[in-house]
Amino acid sequence: MNTNNLIQCLFYLLAMLAVTKPLGWYIAKVYEGEAPWLGRVFGGFEKFLYRICGVDSKEEMNWKIYAKAVMVFSTVSVLALYFLQRIQNLLPLNPTAMTPVAPDLAWNTAMSFTTNTDWQSYGGETTMSYLTQMCGMVVQNFASAAVGMAVMVALIRGMRAVKGKTIGNFWVDLCRGVLYILLPISVILAVVFVSQGIPQTFKTSQTVTLVQPTKDSNGKMVTEQVIATGPVASQLSIKQIGTNGGGYFNVNSAHPYENPSPLTMFLELFWVLAIPSALCYTFGKMLGDTRQGWVLWAAMTLIFIPCVWLAVHSEQAGNPAFTNMGVDQTYSATQSGGNMEGKDVRAGIATSAFWGTAVTATSNGSVVSMHDSYTPLGGLVPLVLIKLGEVIYGGVGCGIYGVMVFVIIAVFMAGLMVGRTPEYMGKKIEAYEVKMASVAALIPSFFILFGTAISLLVKPGLAGLANSGAHGLSEALYAFASAGGNNGSAFAGLTASTPFWDTMMGLTIFAGRFWVIIPVLAIAGSLAQKKVHPASPGTLPTHTPLFVVFLACTIVIVGALTFFPAWSLGPVVEHFLMIGA
């Protein structure tokens, strides 16, 4: 890692650290029902919304009702998005005359966007109408992110309740998350994006004459190019903020209209990490002990930094096979050096690799470079992070409630080692919590591993792989891990828009989302009913550096080692083959 890389990475890390406390504080206030400043602006509108929707904002839900509300909302979202895609040809705002989306693709996309996964088996500019992008993708970008935060807040309420039954009101949490957090930030960001030249228009795509005509594969002269455009900025801002990652264009943030300037590059990457990191602080703040939030943050960062290092280092090191062929891969004033395949020269090594790490650590999944073209170890990093279950900061809300599964396991072992029935935040962790944490850990893993296994055994599965050998295995594993972890980024190379892949991935996405949310809400409900045991010198301290290390070890050993055999047949062996070559 050279100085240039180091400075870039540090810059992003420090920016993330700087925003964690103020943003986390603000988010905590919003869910405590206060909403500083904006409450005065939108308060009346919020009440109006409850009134027309018939929501009693004072009503408190128990975990079952809360979970039911999440499921009802998500089901309606899936159906709405599905039908919107299916009849987009009949609806307005379709200047490029898009045809209806195929049923399997529509199902996959609907599933993917309502779960904050945003896996895209399609190219946005060639498949979706403006209306579908705006009322389908963008709406779900907001909604799915707000659902994630709502579930997190419900879990926090369960943890701090004393012999309570309720964990809040889903409709209120959903509404406040959108109204006071996601919407204001994304409006401002969209305006900044527009100022940088990102399109925000209903005009149809532009046909321009090429400055330098070229020939296509059939030898015919090509003199014109169609430049896709549309309401890009508004989608882009929420895509980055809400850890969604589903791009307006097929190549996502690598497209010049999605990422035209150094400022947009910085802002997009910054907002990938901002809310997930801030939610750690929110977690501690709402529990009345900010140290607990910093512990989660520290454990996540303890895993994140080596991952960044490995990714940047591997990419900068390049491919020894090229060196043997006399290709100069060294870093100098005139070139970035390293492995630049699949990377934009504007982004270079450090930003590309940091981005790749950040979007898979959080469940953002937007891309600025092609992960498929990374060196084996550089590509292993996103794979590992996705496989950890999107808990290194993680998706908005999902990161915190996802990491709780590991916290429960860590607290269980550490708690026993100090001679007490395990406790976290004064609440006893008993069979029920362990059972639910197990469900949340097992079901997504099941879908990822068996989904990959089936894909590698049957013809329709193998047909989708672009590469053979270890790299093909990585592609399949990455795709299922991305779906199961609700990440949505693709390794690229995989042709995923076939009925087989669409269906399998859709199922995995569903399991990865709701088979975590439901058990987590069950844990919230169970914890809410428990007494709070006052802390004493005999209580397991969960705010110490020692616990940070213990938690990080638990995440790595329990979360990552499960997949070590599979990885060793993918990126790991590929790496050894590469350096041996």
Added chain:
Amino acid sequence: MHKKTRKIFDPSIVVPAAWDSLKKLDPRHQLKNPVMFVVEVGSVLTTALWLHSLGGHGEASPAFILAVSLWLWFTVIFANFSEAMAEGRGKAQAANLRKARKDTPAKKLTSAAAASQSSGNGSKGWSYEKVSASQLRKDDVLLVEAGDDVPMDGEVIEGVASVNESAITGESAPVIRESGGDRSAVTGGTTVLSDWLVMRVTCNPGETFLDRMIAMVEGAKRQKTPNEIALNILLALLTIIFLFATVTLLPFSIYSVNAAGHGIPITVTVLVALLVCLIPTTIGGLLPAIGIAGMDRMIQANVIAMSGRAVEAAGDVDMLLLDKTGTITLGNREAVDFCQTDGIPPAGLADAAQIASLSDETPEGRSIVVLAKDKYNIRERDVHKLGASFIPFTAQTRMSGVDLADGRRIRKGAAEAVEAYVTSNGGSFPLIVRDTVERIAKGGGTPLVVADRDKVLGVVHLKDIVKGGIKERFSELRKMGIKTVMITGDNPLTAAAIAAEAGVDDFLAQATPETKLNLIRKSQAGGRLVAMTGDGTNDAPALAQADVAVAMNTGTQAAKEAGNMVDLDSNPTKLIEIVEIGKQLLITRGALTTFSVANDVSKYFAIIPAAFATTYPALKVLNIMHLATPNSAILSAVIFNAAIIMVLIPLALKGVKYRAVGASRLLRDHFLIYGFGGLLAPFVGIKLIDMVLVALHLA
């Protein structure tokens, strides 16, 4: 105290345990333990593969498959052995107890005799029929005379007798059992040494205390405790996750072989070996033994826990209610000072107090005599020469004293009583004495006023003597995060002074059964887990409410029924030991779980390069231990996995040592030992086993 310590590998336990570990291979037994059940299924599978390979078409060499298979069987057997060892230790204890449970003949009083038993004319002449103890039912009334064994648990309704309870408690000194009060419970299997008792049977055959004790120590009624269940779920989670990971490895491997164009897919034998190495067999195998051993440690401390749940709860206790008398202070007060009034000759008070105490055999009286001798060198005098006649203490006068031939009428007692005595003799109670009395009371002492007819001589300062070392014990408890509360009937002033001297965190003065119960309820509502000891019937409600309730064996039946543990030594300080045993149980589980999980890292490095050696030789870089061959690598990992269970049996049975330091220190130390130790140990162990295998030309 009667400690039963037994060597870990006592042959009389090891031999039957070895047999039991084979009997426990029964799948119905294994099903209770998901981790070991998976290992057993793996053993059966590899055995079948071995038989198949004998035909020459096996997936690997028969010798290799057999070796893996055998070691998998050993893994199961070793785990069974640990459980059988723990049970064996309990059984040995139960066998001792069972000797006490013989079918003794009982003298059952006829109903007429039972009705007239209140006549009080001794045991003679009552009509009874001799029946076998097994025929007795609840509420039967029995006569037990000197030399008889008490046939059943019961309550004394008439008579006083000395009883030898050594069969239950191991304590050979006889104890007194009498009707009424807190010493009315008798236990089946004990022997009446002198006098006689009329008792009412309080339970039916098979439900006696002895029966329950035997059942507990044998583990016959052993149910999984809440924390054990939770841990089992966690272990099942890890098992299933690794099952997914290894099962899907086969298609991955097939794909890789097709893609690489060379090598053979991973064999089922290796997959099973990998699975068994990754799932938490160490803790899974030792978990039942840890639980049973926890109960066994209680028994060795002479405490019978009525359930494993109670032992576990003991580790969680964060508040101890301790009776002042007997636990914090020695039962008796001691004279520490003579405070004379003015105008009394030097040593006048000491002299009078000593004379008045000469025939007072209470420890307080003795301590006055001793103090007078120590302080003023006043020797004990001959009582007869003084012509003394002693006035004993009565509840009415609340004084005792002595009338001397020279006309002196010395009285000692509580301030109010002596004041009444002095004024009735025409004297007055000086203000300075009143001040002294108040000062002593405020300091936690007991003022004993001494007067001669109408003249107050002064005040003897009696003090509760806090047990030696108890303060250190409490500060240890504080470090463990346990709050101590002293329970006393004293007034708040006295209580506060003693509490300060003993170093308890809090006290409950003028305690009544109701205030005790309220304190427990309030603390529990605040999230605390409360432990207490008790012996009297009036302790029963509080015992029933407390999370860990230790009844003294000398206590009443009601107290024993209400508690969830019985201390056979009837030592109230035992509570502290009980808490430590509970913690030790939980720590052992946590430490071995962490160890087990940390072990996995090294096993990957042993098995993964070996498993894919033919497909991807490049992976041999991961063979950082430089194990000789793929087969030796896999076999070494499997052998290590089995052997570590055997190596850790003593730790599982003895438990990880508990030290009274804060949770932070404990976590750090155990994390280092069992976490990092667990990470490193298998690297060393697997390498060593591999070297041995190579040296013996076995692989």
